[in-house]
Amino acid sequence: MQTPSHQQRGSFRTLDPDKILETARALHSRVKQRFPASGLCGASNELVLITSEAKERAGLLARPNRWVRAVAVVLGVLLASTCVITLTLGSLRFREVASTLSDLAQGIDAGTHVAILLSAAIYSLVTLEMRMKRSPALKALHELRSLAHIIDLHQLRKDPEIFTGDRDPMIGPANEPGLSAVQVERYLDYCSEMLAILSKAAALYVENCKDAMVLRAVDEVENLVCGLSRKIWQKIKILYRLREIQRRPGQVETDPLHSPTPIRVLTAHAPSGAKANFSSGLNPPKTYE
Structure with missing residues (x-):
């Protein structure tokens, strides 16, 4: 009987598809709460669907193909029987007449060819099961790779430079109107979390499938996910640093969905006829309403 400590250790050595799916659903709920009309909300919903599919497909990959294995066992029995019969007949013939060595050699040669053919058939059947599982797994991983690029496309327009006033106007608009620095930072954080869940969904396919491809x-x-997340966290660090530099005494910036009290967004208009005084010397940020 397993002790509780042993059961607890075992639960941390394999991925739990139910926990991954639960995390994906919780993240989608958070994204839907903050950005209900954004494309990221749709991408998070797709992440839930593709994680659910990964759970089902990984379960199918873990199941053995009984028909293929049964045929492989039958061929294995035939191979063993052929080898035994060939060796037995060869031994009997050798004992009967020593002058019939040519017949003995022909019999051994024929038995060897049969054994080689049966071995090749067994190997083909054993690898056939793996090939049958490989094709749907590679197709599903391609879908995960595509979703990772889609998530990356959503974060491309979230540019920290828009909050410094140094962005070249010829480049065009970056962030969606109405988003503050805190909201953009939260948006990027969600993108990073979605990529993390996506990589866990991909890892489900190799829990029970050890195919090299x-x-x-x-x-x-x-x-790919690590590289995309690295770019996102560079932006998050820049936004955090900007908020630290631009924070003035008496002004507090928090997440509006976690704070019950009103807040003043850092992207407020500067006083008329005067420039905002920033300790870093940065230009006053633009206002989005």
Whole structure:
């Protein structure tokens, strides 16, 4: 009987698809609460769907193909029987007449060819099961890779420079109107969390499938996610630094969905006829209403 400590250790050594799906649904609920009309909300909903599909597909990959394995067992029995019969007949013939060595050699040669063919058939059947599982796994991982690029497209327009006033107007608008620095930072944070969940969904496919091509595809998805998340966190660090620099005495900035008290957004208009005084010397940020 397993002790509670042993059961607890085991629960942290394998991925739980239900927990991953639960986390994806919770993240979608948070995104829908803050950005209900944004494309990121739709992407988070798609993440829930694709995580649910990963749970089902990973379960199918873990199940053995009984028909293929049964045929492989039958061929294995035939191979063993052929080897035994060939060796037995060869031994009997060798004992009967020593002059019939040519017949003995022909019999051994024929048995060897049969054994080789049966071995090749068994190997093909064993790898057939893996190939049958490989195709849907690679297709699903390609969908995860595409979703990662879609999430990256959503964060491309979230530019921290818009809050410094230094952005070139010829480049065009960056962030959606009405988003403050805190909201953009939260938006980017959600993108990073979605990419993290996506990589966990990809890892589900190699929990019970050890195919080399599938493992390589999962590694590619994880490397892609790490690279995209690194870019996002660079923006988050810049936004955090800007808010620290631009914060004035007596002005508090918090997340409006976590604070019951009104807040003053840092992107407020500067007083008429005067410039905002920032300790860093940055230009006053633009206002989005």
